[in-house]
Amino acid sequence: MSESTSHDRMLFNRAAFLAGGAATITAALPERSRGATSAPAGVTPERLLGRLMAGNKRFIDNDFPNVNRFAEKRELLEASQAPFAAILGCSDSRVIPNLVFVQGIGDLFVARVAGNVPDDLVIASLEYSVEHLGTRLIMVLGHEGCGAVKAVYSAVETNTSLPPHLAEIQRLMAPGIAGVVKARGTEDAAVEANVRAAVAKLRTSPPVIASGAVSGRLLVVGGVYRLRTGEVRLVE
Numbered sequence: 001m002s003e004s005t006s007h008d009r010m011l012f013n014r015a016a017f018l019a020g021g022a023a024t025i026t027a028a029l030p031e032r033s034r035g036a037t038s039a040p041a042g043v044t045p046e047r048l049l050g051r052l053m054a055g056n057k058r059f060i061d062n063d064f065p066n067v068n069r070f071a072e073k074r075e076l077l078e079a080s081q082a083p084f085a086a087i088l089g090c091s092d093s094r095v096i097p098n099l100v101f102v103q104g105i106g107d108l109f110v111a112r113v114a115g116n117v118p119d120d121l122v123i124a125s126l127e128y129s130v131e132h133l134g135t136r137l138i139m140v141l142g143h144e145g146c147g148a149v150k151a152v153y154s155a156v157e158t159n160t161s162l163p164p165h166l167a168e169i170q171r172l173m174a175p176g177i178a179g180v181v182k183a184r185g186t187e188d189a190a191v192e193a194n195v196r197a198a199v200a201k202l203r204t205s206p207p208v209i210a211s212g213a214v215s216g217r218l219l220v221v222g223g224v225y226r227l228r229t230g231e232v233r234l235v236e
């Protein structure tokens, strides 16, 4: 083992220790996945969801970690990353995944797009996280008061088209919320329906995410963020 490799391994093992993982697991892993220390193979995706939601509880309670650890994490993660969860969130300035779940550098792989709709680029990003970084939990995170959902709701209701390039968001989102609009449901109901549609689309997106979801190796869930309280409520 070269000196640099030995040093790298020491850093990885230290990262595993800090992440609560087992250093022995990381030593046995191949180069590509050695960084997967924050989600060792024995930890179920359901436990990872518990870890994510525990972070949200901290956010609600305004319980933030010591930011001095950021510098340490930067060093530990210089050569590798192993985010334990991937988030598909909205671009809304008030819904910031790493804050909402009180997670630091290297913990979350995040794709954000207005209305949290999964197009091919978003799916490709999430696939990368699952396939190459070992992520075994994906959460689609919608939120109350979503401007994109409001705009598409209104366009569907009035049978009009949003201008380019918003029309692309409408094309992706409209099928998922059409039932709510037809039933004259609330915008909050449309937000939920949009999250459900995104979760369903991801769960059936081959090859990477669908196969992971079918095997149980990957959990895909939805959540809705409450603007006032900071709470994320899981959506079934």
Ligand SMILES: [Zn+2]
Pocket (backbone or CB within 6 Å): 090, 091, 092, 114, 115, 116, 143, 145, 146, 147, 148, 149
């Ligand atoms: Zn939004």
